[in-house]
Amino acid sequence: MIPRLFTCQILGCAAILFALGCGNGTNPTAESAGILASPVEPLVRFGLLWETFDVDSGVVAPGQSLSHILLPAGMSPGQITLLAQATEDEYDVRNMRSGKPWWIAYDRDSTAKASHFIYQRNAREYARFDLQKPYAVTLESLPADTLIHRTIGTIENSLYVDLERLGAPTLLALAMANVYAWTVDFSRLQKGDGFDVMYERTYVNGEPMGMPRVIACHFQHRGRELPAFRYDQGEGYDYFDASGQSLRKAFLKAPVEFSRISSRYNLKRFHPILQKTKAHYGTDYAAPQGTPIISVGDGVVSKSSYTKGNGKYVKIRHNNTYETQYLHMSRRAVAAGERVKQGQVIGYVGSTGLATGPHVCFRFWKNGKQVDHLREEFPPSTPIKDDQMDAFQAAIQEINEAITGLSSVAK
Ligand SMILES: [Zn+2]
Incomplete structure (x- = not known):
């Protein structure tokens, strides 16, 4: 079987693209032809x-x-x-x-x-x-080459384990998790979820270097189709769905409307009730008793509970990176395991637990640590601009045609 060799013009990358006629790696010619197989010119090294x-x-x-x-x-x-x-x-x-x-x-x-x-x-x-x-x-x-690969798979265990089983780079799991960080909770993938991913990787002397970079991915999760296309509309690469919406979603600025910040994140705050210095890992929003508290983003309720300090509280997992927590509620409106949408009411302002008056103590968790969300830099989630839409649609059509032209290989 002879590998077809052609240049890929997608997104301006001058990558050499080998479409191998063999999907399972059993053909030794295709295996060895995967990388730089045409030394017709005199061999220049170093x-x-x-x-x-x-x-x-x-x-x-x-x-x-x-x-x-x-x-x-x-x-x-x-x-x-x-x-x-x-x-x-x-x-x-x-x-x-x-x-x-x-x-x-x-x-x-x-x-x-x-x-x-x-x-x-x-x-x-x-x-x-x-x-x-x-x-x-x-x-x-050393000269570097960029090759484009495609991997098709079905979830049987976890994305990581399944990529390993397919012989694909496990780092691809990380790259895909980044693309879908705001839309798919990779710890909750289901058996039967599937993916068809096209990605590029840099090679030096035939050895892969650095992370694989996702060009496009068609992910099926819980019966939903979740396409992602890489595109640069002048602000660097971002990932978009077929209609041009960014896959990244911004968080709402505050969990209560018409509130005021009564106390900020402060690692050396003097606690009004405990009468001693105690780090304040949240931002307090003072609002009248009973004011609805809304989730700042889509997610799954990881806790809806009560402790002496927190009072009635709700914690929401948004993705593998971010969680948010809302304390001192008078009443909780969601149960653990429930899916919530951005802006959905999850409880009501109160002063349960260690609180001097009605407010919500809003805590923002990043990778398991509480951070000051007011100081966090969140990526913008700009959709494709109107004047770029035609170019974007043409690009994703080209990408989709390129995907179908590629056999699934494990590289
Ligand atoms: Zn607080």
């Missing part, structure tokens, strides 16, 4: 015409310095010292670390002199030393 040299290579051993590697290559101690001195401003050879790979390229003539030494500093960067006068070093990066 900026050198690699085939014109005889090459020796190794890995820096513990305690090894440049001399240990270059003396056996035929350089004298004096030459190595001069080389180190001539190059130390650009790269100090004492920074070489054990475990890093190196190469020595020898001239393929009768002299067979060592011509270049290459030290790979990290996955991406290398230093290339000229071993013949004038001694010099060049710091460069």
Whole structure:
């Protein structure tokens, strides 16, 4: 089976896209052809015409310095010292670390002199030393390639486990969870939920680097279709549904209308009832007894309960990152496990628990920690602008056609 090779113009990325005719990875040709399989041009490596040299290579051993590697290559101690001195401003050879790979390229003539030494500093960067006068070093990066992949799957366990089972990168779970952070609670996926995701990844020397980046995803969750398309309308990439709505939702600014802030988040507040300094992890909104308290965002009620300090309170999980909590209610209007919409009434202002007067103490949890929501920077959730809608629709049509043209591969 011959892999089709074509360039993908989507969103201006000059990525090389391999559409493999094999979906399950059983075809060895397709497997090996996944990455950079067409060396028709002369092989250039580390900026050198690699085939014109005889090459020796190794890995820096513990305690090894440049001399240990270059003396056996035929350089004298004096030459190595001069080389180190001539190059130390650009790269100090004492920074070489054990475990890093190196190469020595020898001239393929009768002299067979060592011509270049290459030290790979990290996955991406290398230093290339000229071993013949004038001694010099060049710091460069390996060329990176972006490949586009597609993975189709059904939830049997969790997104993470299922991606692993499919042989897809598990980091893709994280990337997808970020895309759907405001719409899907990934801890509540159901068996039978499904996804068809198209993503890109950077490769250096055939090895994946960094996070996979979602280009588009069709997610089916609890019978709902949740498409997501990556698009940049001039403010950086964001994810939108097919109608151009941002997948991110803003929180409401306050849990009660017509209220005033009576006490702010303050780690050194003097507590009026306890008569001592006690951190205040919330923002107090004073409002008349019985004023409706609304959820600042969509979510699921994780707690509807009572404690001596909190009084009657409700806690809502919005996504994997954010939870909000509303204290001192006179009455609760929702039960644990209930789904709530942004703006839905979840209780009423009161002064149960440790409270001097009717107010709601609003607590904002981010990754399990209480933070000052008034100081949090939330991402904007701008929908596609009118003048960009045609371009957006054309882009998602192109993306959808590209997805269908791709076989599902695990990479
Ligand atoms: Zn408070």
